[in-house]
Amino acid sequence: MATSALPAAPAAASSAAVSALASETPASPSASSSGAAGGDAEVRTVLHDAQNFNVKHPLYNTWTLWFDNPSAKGTSAAKGGKDSWGEEMNKVVSFDSVEEFWGLYNNIIPPSELPQKANYYLFKEGIQPAWEDAANTNGGKWSIQLPREKSRADIDRLWLNTMLSAIGETLESPYDSSSPAASNTAEAITGIIMSARPNLYRIAIWTRTADESASGELDPALLNIGKHFKVGILGYQLNQQVGGGGMQSDVEFQSHKDSERKGKGRKFVV
Structure with a gap:
């Protein structure tokens, strides 16, 4: 991604996000960029x-954004085809710096749309x-x-x-003194998903393990x-019950294998 073409990050968010995600000592500019x-x-x-x-501020990992819209006219899923999940998934772009992230973010439609x-x-x-x-x-x-x-705003x-917590690797840092050291949780997260549905939005954080x-x-x-996820991102209190039935769920964890059991698998709530 050419950095010269990147738009400015949102003024209210860029300073805090760049400071949080940037390395402490930015790399020196190359001769070509100078x-x-x-x-x-x-x-x-x-x-x-x-x-x-x-100068760009590197991220610890390179990330890739994917997108699909199974309901789009002409897709296999829209036509009712079986086993069509993933057929319409498109790889949008990969990025490995704070600046490239903001360039991407400013050029895609927000979840509310x-x-x-x-x-x-x-x-x-x-x-x-x-899976x-x-x-x-x-x-x-x-x-x-x-x-x-109710959540559109x-x-x-x-x-x-x-997204900022994932690419900034802050989700794996110790939450409190009872949490394991960060070195023991490194690379636990594989990705995150934002899903829009007729009556709800769903945000998910995928992990490499589901150990008990x-x-x-x-x-x-x-x-x-x-x-x-519950406190730092969603803004709830740790012991607050948020699932009220209907479209509102608790903040819950379930293994992918249990998810396949159609409601019979175990769930953990924080």
Whole structure:
């Protein structure tokens, strides 16, 4: 992605997000980028000049955005074809810097404007957004579903915060003193999903494992992610009950294998 063509990040969000995601010591600009800026060796980040910066802030991982809209006219799913999931999935772009993320974010429609049944999938490079991928087979997901009309005003902010937390790797940092050290939870998350449905929105965080202890409790590293999701992203209190029936669910974790059991699998609520 050519950085010279990237639009400016939203003013209210860019400073906080770039500061949170950027490395402590930005890399020195290359000779070619300095030359493109008129031979000036001055280091300019996106915070100094949103259009003519010459230093990018790298992310820890490269991420890929995927999109599908099974309800679109002419697709296999819209025609009622069997086993059509994933056939219409499109790889949009991969990015590995803060600046490229904002360039992408400013050029796609927000979740509140997605058509019914459309999905955004943001996964680490090399991981397909499917249960069958080796990185996801033994994993699970934290998820919440929210009533569409009641949540329309908030869903864009919630999805943005989920993306920033994922690519900034903050979901795997210790939530409190009882949480496992970050080194023990590294690479636990494989991707995140935003789904628009006729009556609801669903946000999910996919994990590489779905481990339980011998006593049947959820692995502390996975519980740690759920706490960050519920409190830091969604804005609920840790012990607050949010599932009220209907389209509103609790913040819950379920393994992919249990999800296939059509309501009979185990769920963990944070």
